[in-house]
Amino acid sequence: MEIKIQSIHFDATEKLQAFIDKKIAKLEKSYDIQKVEVVLKVVKPATAMNKEVSITAYVPGNSLRVEKVCDTFEEAIDLGVDSLKVQLQKNKEKTRDY
Numbered sequence: 001m002e003i004k005i006q007s008i009h010f011d012a013t014e015k016l017q018a019f020i021d022k023k024i025a026k027l028e029k030s031y032d033i034q035k036v037e038v039v040l041k042v043v044k045p046a047t048a049m050n051k052e053v054s055i056t057a058y059v060p061g062n063s064l065r066v067e068k069v070c071d072t073f074e075e076a077i078d079l080g081v082d083s084l085k086v087q088l089q090k091n092k093e094k095t096r097d098y
Contacts, residue, residue: 001028001036008041016040016073023081027057031088034058040073055080062091 003024005017024036039054049069053076056065064087070076 001033004035004037006037006039008039010040010042012040019074020077023077027081027084027088031092032059033088034060038077043069051076053077053080055084057084057088059088059091061095064088064091
């Protein structure tokens with residue numbers, strides 16, 4: 001699985017990139033994911049709730065997308081991965097029904 005991390009308006013640290021890789025790798029164990037794109041963005045630097053994370057997972061025949069805005073990137077990634085798990089499970093059940 002290919003993981004692409006893009007940071008807008010700042011440079012992502014190695015620690016943050018390792019955190020993202022670890023969280024996304026857990027999804028790969030349960031689901032057939034071809035590629036994941038993670039976009040990190042600082043919306044308004046001086047305000048709270050300014051870290052925006054967008055996760056797009058490409059599965060066979062479909063792409064699933066999650067967007068979260070939180071105080072920290074780690075929190076947003078945690079919530080995004082949880083939401084993505086739900087979408088992946090629904091997608092897996094839908095394809096199994098056919």
